[in-house]
Amino acid sequence: MCQLGITHEFSDYQCVTLSLGVLSIKPNAQTGSATETLEAADKLLFEAKKQGRNRVISSFCEVA
Secondary structure, three states: OHHHOOEOOOOOOOEOOOOEEEEEEEOOOOOOOHHHHHHHHHHHHHHHHHHOOOOEEEEEEEOO
């Protein structure tokens, strides 16, 4: 992200950073609700933030 040169005057890093939580699912009749899916993606986002700036944490879920 910093290579894009987008400045952030209030950041210790002086540039915009990006952390992502990405969840990919293969839906079927056993797949949870949209709320459960968003909660799982949110957990991944917080794990990315915990590990540091400019991180992507992803997971794939195939419900059998």
